[in-house]
Amino acid sequence: MLDHLIQGATLVDGTGAPSRTADVGISGGRIVSIEVAGSGSGSGSGSGSAGASGSAVSVEDATGLILCPGFVDPHTHYDAQLFWDPYATPSLGHGVTTVAGGNCGFTLAPLNPARPEDADYTRRMMCRVEGMSLAALEEGVPWGWASFGEYLAALDGHTAVNAGFMVGHCALRRHVMGPDAIGGQPTAEQLEAMVQLLRRSMAEGAWGLSTTQSSTHSDGDGRPVASRHAGREELLALSRAVGEYEGTQIEAIVAGCLDQFSDDEIALFVDMSAAAGRPLNWNVLTIDAAVPERVPRQLLASSRARAAGGRIIALTMPILTPMNMSLGTFCALNLIPGWGEILGLPVPERIARLADPAVRTEMLRRANSPEAGVFRRLADFGRYVIGDTYSAANDGLSGRVVRDIAAERSQDPFATLVEICSADQLRTVLWPMPTDNDPGSWELRRDTWQHPDVMLGGSDAGAHLDRMCGAPYTTRFLGDCLRRRKLVPVEQAVRMLTADPAGLFGLRDRGTVAVGNHADLVLFDPERIDAGPATLVHDLPGNSPRLDSRAEGVVSVRVNGVETVRDDKLTGAVPGTVLRSGRDTRTVATR
Known part of the structure; x- marks a missing residue:
């Protein structure tokens, strides 16, 4: 007897094959039968049509609905959130049944039991670099582990999604070197200890190594995070260790991921992947027709890796995901050269400095100069849209474009923006309008998606919670x-x-609808499938805020055969599996 039978669905099986009408039977958390309408027989289960025509505990008519595999998000930061939110919201509601965490060099394990203060350091770092709520990290995470395996064990049986995790380079460095991880270089003995700790973590189930060299990544004290101090030989030693374990990967970030790689960054990525004999993925390839040289430059790393026996995958988003800004809290504006000195001041002093026309003129000069690099795209303040406001002086401004307000006030846009934010004591939420929403950019995206070393992803789900969704x-x-x-x-x-x-x-056994695969499935209405607008909610531990977006048209989501979403609402079931390297992943060839 089947546990469940889905009848008459339009099956889009994940292979790219044409859709067809089919009945799909589930038993024991796996797909056991697929009967295509009109075929008269089952598909590969050895039971003929019995899977479709036999009895089932439950049956649903899916006529007019699309049935497909559960979605796999390759770049998330759900490492902490899963402890207070086993449903990985909002991802699960949008059909994501498997998440990859532990990215960008940042993980909650391993922790050195000899230094209890390392947990506090990690919390403050995650708060700063990944935009996580410090209160949520303090109140919502148990912090009872030392090893990476103990961290995974703490999640076992408590998630609604399948989740796998890289081990972060910053955690490895901090565990071995302590405070010297910031600014220091490991001795030969310390490097060997780091390699051994990585090996132990992969033996316990880590998917591989993640690391960052990005200039935007700073810890809770404002200093470059630990892995940014690592030299080439350290990175290659760790990469070689990754290649010793089955089903492992590398995920890496460098400064050029935001715009265009330097020659040295391309060489580093190529050598890391080749040394490991494993794929290396990076986040995120930004596609903009106004910068046509960016895509070929970024994908040069992939072609060189293939020639060297490695493989480099660029993640890119298939939608525009704006990130809001603020003059009151740390955000990308702080990373514009010279701006951090102003935006890091206490609020009253910050407001006073921003009121000075000479200060604003210098800020604009630096924001529009070549030294600002990719952050120059944030400097067109007339294109910003006013979000949430908090003072009577700003009533009616939410949703309006700064350029229009500035014209009414006979001011330049940046002065207008500062005036609005100052009235709110700098709490105003600001939304930059994307500059890459033109037809040319969308055509370039479609072309780029066809490249064999480009993959959709890069959501950052679980991070920057009040900034982006x-x-x-x-x-x-x-x-x-x-x-x-x-x-x-x-x-x-x-x-x-x-x-x-x-x-x-x-x-x-995941990623396609096939007999024998795990029953990670999404059933959706093609006439309604979509995402609602991002709205600010206060549902994190400590009443901290985050942006949330509800799915539309998702009829059902199943994880390992168990329904976790019905009609866009969570069921409360937690059937997810913590996916461990080797056991749940196989080695992916780089050639």
């Missing part, structure tokens, strides 16, 4: 493919969200 990219992309731009057919869109990322990580 990238988790809904799956449903918004499908809605776009079915009813709006229609850049790719739905079969290709589903493959890019399922089989492609599952293949990158070597996930065993």
